[in-house]
Amino acid sequence: MIEVAGVGKSFTVRRRAGRIRRSRTTVAAVDDVSFEVAAGEFVGYLGPNGAGKSTTIKMLTGILTPSSGSVRVCGLDPSRQRTTLARRIGVVFGQRTTLWWDLPLRDSLTLIRHLYRVDAAAHRARLAELTGLLELGPFLDTPVRQLSLGQRMRGDLAAALLHDPELLVLDEPTIGLDVVSKATVREFLARLNSERGTTILLTTHDLGDIERLCRRVMIIDHGRLAYDGDLSRLRATVDAGRMLVVEFARPCPPISLPDVIVERVQGPRQWLRLPRTANAAAVVAALADRHEVRDIALRDADIEDVVARLYRQVGTLAK
Numbered sequence: 001m002i003e004v005a006g007v008g009k010s011f012t013v014r015r016r017a018g019r020i021r022r023s024r025t026t027v028a029a030v031d032d033v034s035f036e037v038a039a040g041e042f043v044g045y046l047g048p049n050g051a052g053k054s055t056t057i058k059m060l061t062g063i064l065t066p067s068s069g070s071v072r073v074c075g076l077d078p079s080r081q082r083t084t085l086a087r088r089i090g091v092v093f094g095q096r097t098t099l100w101w102d103l104p105l106r107d108s109l110t111l112i113r114h115l116y117r118v119d120a121a122a123h124r125a126r127l128a129e130l131t132g133l134l135e136l137g138p139f140l141d142t143p144v145r146q147l148s149l150g151q152r153m154r155g156d157l158a159a160a161l162l163h164d165p166e167l168l169v170l171d172e173p174t175i176g177l178d179v180v181s182k183a184t185v186r187e188f189l190a191r192l193n194s195e196r197g198t199t200i201l202l203t204t205h206d207l208g209d210i211e212r213l214c215r216r217v218m219i220i221d222h223g224r225l226a227y228d229g230d231l232s233r234l235r236a237t238v239d240a241g242r243m244l245v246v247e248f249a250r251p252c253p254p255i256s257l258p259d260v261i262v263e264r265v266q267g268p269r270q271w272l273r274l275p276r277t278a279n280a281a282a283v284v285a286a287l288a289d290r291h292e293v294r295d296i297a298l299r300d301a302d303i304e305d306v307v308a309r310l311y312r313q314v315g316t317l318a319k
């Protein structure tokens with residue numbers, strides 16, 4: 001469905017160098033990235049700010065032309081065949097809407113039918129289906145400007161899916177949504193992938209989205225692919241260990257014990273990271289020996305810990 005081979009994208013930026021002079025520098029936003037996504041996959045695309053995610057997505061959807069390498073999506077060259085590709089893929093940018101601000105949602109969706117030249121009967125059936133799945137009924141006749149963020153996102157998803165695309169590309173679809181709206185959007189995407197077989201590429205900073213939805217994750221950093229594989233293997237590869245949260249009777253300086261990394265200190269509480277191989281019982285005994293301990297909790301590193309650690313050690317990982 002997606003084939004990306006040795007792709008790079010550079011931008012020339014002009015910077016001030018002194019009062020009048022400007023110098024030109026080249027920024028490699030994406031640098032020699034290769035990956036494939038097969039039909040039916042649900043892949044998460046992660047990376048810190050400025051890593052190159054949006055640039056990749058813009059190349060996949062034909063908005064930007066790569067500086068080097070090749071991109072094929074649904075067998076097409078996105079930058080040369082952008083209009084043909086648009087009929088086969090759906091794209092949602094969480095920070096922007098494709099809907100007409102002043103029109104009721106229903107009218108926006110009708111206009112989109114004409115843009116994509118969807119046959120009227122097929123449109124009616126698909127709109128009815130999406131209205132049910134995304135619970136659009138109560139606000140189909142409301143102008144887009146009056147919709148809540150969660151309602152608007154559901155509207156945008158419907159707009160991207162009216163022409164029944166094979167591939168859906170999402171850029172931060174749950175940004176700013178409350179817990180309930182997030183859950184609705186995630187549930188919908190999970191069903192779209194499992195029941196309809198739509199291939200989904202999801203860019204997000206929300207690791208809850210990734211944990212809930214994606215088996216495979218790709219992580220980009222400084223324009224280079226730092227990881228591509230199973231979420232479970234990522235946990236194993238990046239030994240984020242376990243987190244010991246200790247509450248002492250009173251605040252004390254950061255603990256110093258072999259193998260123990262102090263991640264955070266807040267009043268009498270300290271967050272201590274233990275490698276997987278460390279003996280937690282021995283650490284707890286050593287702490288209790290030195291200080292009065294009020295409370296202790298031990299948990300596995302969560303996905304936030306794993307990814308934060310990966311971002312820090314990026315470049316040292318084998319692909």
Ligand SMILES: Nc1ncnc2c1ncn2[C@@H]1O[C@H](COP(=O)(O)OP(=O)(O)OP(=O)(O)O)[C@@H](O)[C@H]1O
Nearest residue numbers: 011013027029047048049050051052053054055056
């Ligand atoms: N049009 C442009 N002109 C110059 N530099 C650009 C342009 N677009 C992106 N960049 C630079 O390319 C790099 C990658 O940007 P990109 O927007 O792809 O990152 P991102 O991973 O999507 O970040 P974020 O999570 O913040 O959205 C950044 O250094 C950015 O400043």
